[in-house]
Structure formats: structure tokens, C-alpha cells
Amino acid sequence: MPSPTGRTLRPEADCPVETALAAVSGRWTTLVLRELLHADHSFGTLRERLPEISPKVLTERLDELRGRGLVERERLPGFPVRTRYALTDTGRALRPLLIELYRTGEVLRAGSPGTAATP
Amino acid sequence: MPSPTGRTLRPEADCPVETALAAVSGRWTTLVLRELLHADHSFGTLRERLPEISPKVLTERLDELRGRGLVERERLPGFPVRTRYALTDTGRALRPLLIELYRTGEVLRAGSPGTAATP
DNA sequence: CGGAATCCTATCGGATACTG
């Protein structure tokens, strides 16, 4: 039986920490968010920006993000079909977290062995 | 071939965001960190605090965290053997991130459908 | 007590081909 969230069930899933982690975890997720933080995109332009992601995984990521209310899809009229993916207000609320992730990642590197600081 | 980090290889693994995410992702990881942020622990007391974690997974998490320089292990003399796990300075640097994860998780919930706000 | 060694399963993610 698939988990209710579409993501691996975690202990204490009711914890906000898990809620936030679920939103950004999964391969390609942060990169998709990064693209959408920068600008709205169609399915195709997202693929151009992330050339190595497969259509299946991109669909999965976008579905998850939509399911969490972080991304919205708009179908543009005309032919061929065009879509437009955009962050919702809630999705944009992830920006501070991504910044903090970046900042922390830099700190972790500075504190890791192998990074010569005072030789 | 196992990935060099011991964790699923991610695209743009050189990105600090991925570095930080790798440090906190994985089931039980944030809970282990939470316990260690609160106090030092032995293998056994960690198991008491997290009754559902298996010894194998706890070992894996502690090894990963040690491998990243976030946790240190001290073997206490005497018998039976006792160990003490503690966060390093680098490990304590994760606290702001965990706080931001908590904060963001709360925001995501407030912005999710189903949470009646203004009926 | 503090792990290590096995075995086993679910699921995640990649590749590919096809459709409305």
C-alpha cells in the first residue's frame, strides 16, 4: 500500500520537520524548485533546464509538489497543448529554507576534514 | 558500486544544498540529531529514546553522521563496554537548519488545503 | 552493552516507447 503522502513513511510524520523535509527531499526536487523560484516554466523548458531528468521523474516531482500545494499548473489554450508550472504562495515560502540549506551546506564543508584552513 | 558518500547520488552533488540535505535526510536522522542536540547518548539510550529504530539502522545513521564529522564517538573504559555519542561543533551547526525546517513545516501546514483558517 | 552479519522487501529512480 502506498503511503498517504506519496513519499516514504517517516517516524513522527506529524512533526513539522518531517513535513518540510518531505517537501524538499527526493532526487531533483530542489532543482525543480530552484527553477520555479527563478521563473515559471513549461514541462518542456523544465526539461531543457534539467536535461538529465526523465519525463517520468519530472512528472512525479511536479505531481508531488502540486499535491502539497506548492506548485500550480495552468493549461494554456491553443495547440499544441502548453502548460505553465508556477509556485504557489505556499511554495514560495520554501525560499528561506532553501537559503538556509545552502548556508548550512557551506558551513558543513568548512567544518569537514580535508578542507585545509590553517596549515 | 556504492556511492562515495554512502547516500544516494544526487545531481549537482557539489551544491551546498545537497550537502546539507544529505546530512539530515534518511529515516530517523533528524530524530537522532534531535536527541544528540538535547544531550550526549550511548547506543543503548538512543535506542530507548527511539524504540522503533533497529540496531542496524541506528548504526548506519551514526556511521553516516560520524563520516560527515557531525558526531563523535567516545569509548568509555570499563566493562561492559560503553560508548558515548556527541555532536561535534560542526554537528551543532545544524541546529539553525533544524529550526528552519520546523518553522517551514508549520508554514506549509498553515498553507495546505484542509486547514480551515477563515471560514 | 554495542554493535556486525544476513536476509528480505518495498520503493525509488532510470531508460525507453507510446499516446492525446
Add this chain to the structure above:
DNA sequence: CAGTATCCGATAGGATTCCG
């Protein structure tokens, strides 16, 4: 263009048992 449908290999993680 914007996905869907399959198939498939690789892990992550759980349960259990054993060792120093």
C-alpha cells in the same frame, strides 16, 4: 508538446540472529 505506460536495477530500511 506534455505527459503516460512498462520494465528493471539499485538501494534503503526492517527483522532477526549472532559475536566481542
